[in-house]
Amino acid sequence: MVRVLIYALPIILGVWAIVDCAQTPATAVRGIPRALWVVVIAFMPMAGPLLWLTVGRTRGRGSVRPAPRRPVAPDDDPDFLRGLG
Template sequence: MSTPAASVRSLPKAVWFAVLVLLPVLGPLAWLFAGRPRRGATRRAAAPERGAPDDDEDFLRELRRRADDHRRRARDPRDDGKP
């Protein structure tokens, strides 16, 4: 406030003072109400569609193979599956 009025550019000193005092308070409030994106404005990428694992033939085939291996080992504990 000690700067001569002739040296202040664009706005009167009182307006600059008001801007400096009010901006830290009003700036964040203005951003909260006017600057934030709307909830529905952002679009999220759709999640990839996945079927249930029991619909996947490869998964079921591998599951059957593992179950057969498990049963075979349970019948003959000496067979460790190595040739």
């Protein structure tokens, strides 16, 4: 089982890194162009995907800005309560 893992891990990691590279927006790719990243990932079995994960893409920071807080119910909304009176 360990032998299978030794051969399967670089393949799985490489395929995942290529798919991730292809789906990453061009503005989030760092260092070299995306096509060259795919070549690096494909021809460097363990180092390529690890380089992509550490150097090639910017880290996700979640949404750009949080959504504005809104009242949960109408009776919590000051504008709604003003309209009642």
